[in-house]
Amino acid sequence: MSSMAFNEGVQATNDDASECKRCAVQLGYWEDRYISLFVRAGEKKTPEINRGYYARAKGVEMFIDKFLKKSGSERQIVNLGSGFDTLYWRLKDSNKNVTNFIEVDFPSVTARKCYLIKRNKVLLDKIHMEDGEVRLSATDLHAGNYHIVGVDLRNLHEVEVKLNESEVKFNMPTLFLAECVLVYIDAPKVEQLLSWIAKKFDSPLFVNYEQVNMGDKFGDVMLRNLRARGCPLAGVGACQSLNTQRQRFLRAGWNGSLSWDMVEVYAALPASDRQRIENIEFLDEQELLVQLFQHYCICIAWKGEMFSKIDIT
Amino acid sequence: MSVSAEITPSVSPENVEEAEKMKEEANNCFRKQDYNKAIDLYSKAIELNPSVAVYYGNRSIAYLKTECFGYALNDASKAIELDKTYVKGYYRRAGAHMSLGKFKLALRDYEAVTKAKPNDADAKIKYTECSKIVKQVAFERAIRVDDTKRSVADSINLENMVIEDEYSGPMLEDGKVTFAFMQHLMKTYKEQGKLHRKYAYKILLDVKQLFMSQPSLVEITVPDDSKFTICGDIHGQFYDLMNIFDLNGLPSPSNPYLFNGDFVDRGSFSVECIFTLFGFKLLYPEHFFMSRGNHESQTMNQMYGFEGEVKAKYTAQMSELFTEVYNWLPLAHCLNGKVLVMHGGLFSRDDVTLDEISKIDRNRQPPEEGLMCELLWSDPQPQVGRAPSKRGVGVQFGPDVTKKFLELNGLDYVIRSHEVKNDGYEVAHDGKCITVFSAPNYCDTMGNKGSFIVLKGKDMQPHYTTYEAVPHPNVKPMAYANSLLSLIC
Numbered sequence: 001m002s003s004m005a006f007n008e009g010v011q012a013t014n015d016d017a018s019e020c021k022r023c024a025v026q027l028g029y030w031e032d033r034y035i036s037l038f039v040r041a042g043e044k045k046t047p048e049i050n051r052g053y054y055a056r057a058k059g060v061e062m063f064i065d066k067f068l069k070k071s072g073s074e075r076q077i078v079n080l081g082s083g084f085d086t087l088y089w090r091l092k093d094s095n096k097n098v099t100n101f102i103e104v105d106f107p108s109v110t111a112r113k114c115y116l117i118k119r120n121k122v123l124l125d126k127i128h129m130e131d132g133e134v135r136l137s138a139t140d141l142h143a144g145n146y147h148i149v150g151v152d153l154r155n156l157h158e159v160e161v162k163l164n165e166s167e168v169k170f171n172m173p174t175l176f177l178a179e180c181v182l183v184y185i186d187a188p189k190v191e192q193l194l195s196w197i198a199k200k201f202d203s204p205l206f207v208n209y210e211q212v213n214m215g216d217k218f219g220d221v222m223l224r225n226l227r228a229r230g231c232p233l234a235g236v237g238a239c240q241s242l243n244t245q246r247q248r249f250l251r252a253g254w255n256g257s258l259s260w261d262m263v264e265v266y267a268a269l270p271a272s273d274r275q276r277i278e279n280i281e282f283l284d285e286q287e288l289l290v291q292l293f294q295h296y297c298i299c300i301a302w303k304g305e306m307f308s309k310i311d312i313t
Numbered sequence: 314m315s316v317s318a319e320i321t322p323s324v325s326p327e328n329v330e331e332a333e334k335m336k337e338e339a340n341n342c343f344r345k346q347d348y349n350k351a352i353d354l355y356s357k358a359i360e361l362n363p364s365v366a367v368y369y370g371n372r373s374i375a376y377l378k379t380e381c382f383g384y385a386l387n388d389a390s391k392a393i394e395l396d397k398t399y400v401k402g403y404y405r406r407a408g409a410h411m412s413l414g415k416f417k418l419a420l421r422d423y424e425a426v427t428k429a430k431p432n433d434a435d436a437k438i439k440y441t442e443c444s445k446i447v448k449q450v451a452f453e454r455a456i457r458v459d460d461t462k463r464s465v466a467d468s469i470n471l472e473n474m475v476i477e478d479e480y481s482g483p484m485l486e487d488g489k490v491t492f493a494f495m496q497h498l499m500k501t502y503k504e505q506g507k508l509h510r511k512y513a514y515k516i517l518l519d520v521k522q523l524f525m526s527q528p529s530l531v532e533i534t535v536p537d538d539s540k541f542t543i544c545g546d547i548h549g550q551f552y553d554l555m556n557i558f559d560l561n562g563l564p565s566p567s568n569p570y571l572f573n574g575d576f577v578d579r580g581s582f583s584v585e586c587i588f589t590l591f592g593f594k595l596l597y598p599e600h601f602f603m604s605r606g607n608h609e610s611q612t613m614n615q616m617y618g619f620e621g622e623v624k625a626k627y628t629a630q631m632s633e634l635f636t637e638v639y640n641w642l643p644l645a646h647c648l649n650g651k652v653l654v655m656h657g658g659l660f661s662r663d664d665v666t667l668d669e670i671s672k673i674d675r676n677r678q679p680p681e682e683g684l685m686c687e688l689l690w691s692d693p694q695p696q697v698g699r700a701p702s703k704r705g706v707g708v709q710f711g712p713d714v715t716k717k718f719l720e721l722n723g724l725d726y727v728i729r730s731h732e733v734k735n736d737g738y739e740v741a742h743d744g745k746c747i748t749v750f751s752a753p754n755y756c757d758t759m760g761n762k763g764s765f766i767v768l769k770g771k772d773m774q775p776h777y778t779t780y781e782a783v784p785h786p787n788v789k790p791m792a793y794a795n796s797l798l799s800l801i802c
Contacts, residue, residue, distance in 0.1 A: 025383075026381075026383065027383060028383025028384070028386060028387065029383075031384065031387070043621070044616075044621065046579070046616070046617060046618075047616065093356065093360075095360060122349075217760035218758070218759065218760055220760060221754060221757070221758055221759070221760040222758070225757060225758075228787065281616065282612070282616070282705070283704075284607065284608075284613060284617070284704060285704060285732070285733075286703060286704075287732075287733055287759070288755075288756060288758065288759070291758070291759065
């Protein structure tokens with residue numbers, strides 16, 4: 001498959017993820033006042049998908065909150081493969097200030113995001129700093145402490161350049177987010193990227209959401225399905241088990257790593273909220289959802305002392 | 314009206330004042346119908362002073378106006394949580410519930426208001442109005458099913474439907490299904506073609522009449538030297554259905570079939586499946602049988618794809634007609650008085666007889682409890698006794714329940730479906746409760762095998778055939794909508 005076609009397939013996953021998130025939000029699974037500004041309402045999704053995205057959104061959010069609690073007042077967030085993520089605006093709304101916020105994705109994705117931001121007052125208002133200017137290129141946006149940069153994550157040198165353009169601070173506690181991103185990149189490149197982060201940043205915390213337990217029939221079927229959509233999972237080697245997820249970080253020079261499948265993550269979310277969302281849509285059977293949850297995970301890794309005690313409880 | 318203006322230690326007087334200002338501004342925007350701006354300002358007020366119920370209450374109604382019913386509900390609940398005496402909060406939540414069509418829940422909130430303010434005339438009026446709506450909705454539902462004069466079936470006018478010259482699809486002969494028609498139909502479907510709506514409607518009208526003439530429990534005689542095939546869930550997997558016929562032969566008087574429910578939903582080709590099955594039913598009414606599954610119901614069809622598919626390929630009116638047809642599907646079949654077949658399973662009480670099952674008044678949507686519900690929803694469990702169903706509907710029943718039921722009714726074993734199984738089938742309860750599931754690689758996701766059961770009239774012993782999924786065209790968006798894992802990426 002040509003690299004162009006590959007890129008397109010992977011980039012299209014943003015469209016699906018954004019549409020699914022919007023669908024779930026509209027049904028009341030969680031709050032996100034901004035997602036509908038980036039993506040149109042799509043076909044109704046089945047309850048499993050809505051619950052799957054709920055677990056993903058809330059699971060990742062749980063670790064973002066833990067990061068913010070431990071980081072002190074000066075902190076930085078770098079979202080790799082961010083797509084149309086709305087975290088920046090939601091953090092602003094809940095007064096959780098961040099010193100620097102950088103989003104990274106393919107240039108064609110960031111170009112669309114920049115375009116959508118440019119023409120929407122609600123979005124612009126929140127990133128507009130009183131005294132600052134908004135620097136825009138076709139694919140990049142720099143506005144005060146909010147940066148969007150278009151670059152291929154497989155190109156480490158370019159990534160470094162773009163991060164520097166985004167006033168990245170290597171010595172500040174930094175949260176790295178990746179939702180179904182590393183799995184599309186082949187192992188050597190991922191190792192390169194992760195090693196570089198571990199080397200350059202003093203106090204990083206990486207939160208990775210993606211596939212796991214891919215060695216069974218279910219995993220086979222998933223691989224086939226995704227390949228047919230132009231998304232070969234080049235990095236799926238690290239997704240064989242919770243252990244391989246952790247090992248990938250440890251081999252790349254991170255000090256520690258923990259991982260949980262989404263069954264555990266979902267169970268760790270507040271019971272009252274789980275009950276609330278379980279009442280939104282009736283699920284006729286559990287099998288599909290359980291399989292889904294068993295094949296996705298959150299894996300965290302850290303360097304240094306600051307985030308070494310983070311756990312799922 | 315009580316207003317909560319709690320000043321918690323952490324909110325400065327300046328913020329309290331500022332928040333009130335935001336609220337006033339927001340109210341102004343609301344009056345001018347600038348709801349989004351109002352929402353923003355209420356949000357600012359909340360940021361400044363997060364413990365004021367009124368802010369949430371007001372934002373709730375602004376959300377209602379912008380049709381963000383989920384948020385409206387959240388805010389109303391939050392308002393109530395902050396101040397249980399804030400009556401408007403209940404109004405707001407009731408409003409959100411009304412918009413979400415949850416009239417009974419709305420009624421509860423209106424009731425809370427009337428209890429809190431027994432002398433409030435307005436509260437009483439709202440309660441009465443809501444009460445009327447709840448009764449009206451219940452009434453409409455009831456008469457829709459009972460009153461055949463208002464049935465969709467009666468309003469279909471086939472005469473007015475014209476077959477265009479360009480139509481090259483299958484045609485009923487003199488309004489009837491023939492073997493040639495079925496061959497042409499399956500071929501057309503394999504090539505992703507379409508059946509003309511005139512014939513589609515005719516099939517539905519005729520098959521509805523046919524099912525209406527059958528009892529809720531159908532007794533089937535399988536002659537000694539005859540075979541009989543039972544298939545489980547198909548779930549819109551048309552190409553796998555074709556594979557079953559390739560493996561086991563097309564239905565015919567010497568090759569009778571029983572399809573045990575869940576013909577539609579989740580798969581992308583539910584329309585093709587159901588018309589193929591209904592076609593064979595009309596062609597061989599005494600040798601082709603269909604049992605109702607829990608997915609042959611309105612709520613399931615709305616959520617799991619069938620209604621959407623029918624609306625896309627035909628019309629909403631046809632979707633309503635399907636509901637009427639499904640309401641008449643038999644609930645169980647008994648083979649040679651020895652083997653009972655139903656989609657879900659057995660019951661929450663011990664003394665259920667076949668006679669009772671045959672007397673079930675089934676022309677309705679599946680109820681939330683009782684025999685008809687349990688026939689469609691229950692699951693076997695390994696432990697003895699019974700337990701509440703993991704699905705939240707129906708019951709889980711143990712080997713002792715199965716044994717007692719079989720003994721009481723002189724049966725050998727039951728066959729049911731309803732649960733996906735890795736190998737396509739599973740034998741439980743010491744051979745007395747068999748699950749057969751015929752949709753392989755369920756939802757393009759599970760990687761399971763499919764299976765069907767063949768038995769001979771002479772000994773009525775089950776023989777299992779299992780098979781893998783066959784390829785199918787990728788039809789966006791349905792295929793992807795149901796291919797779970799392609800979407801969590």
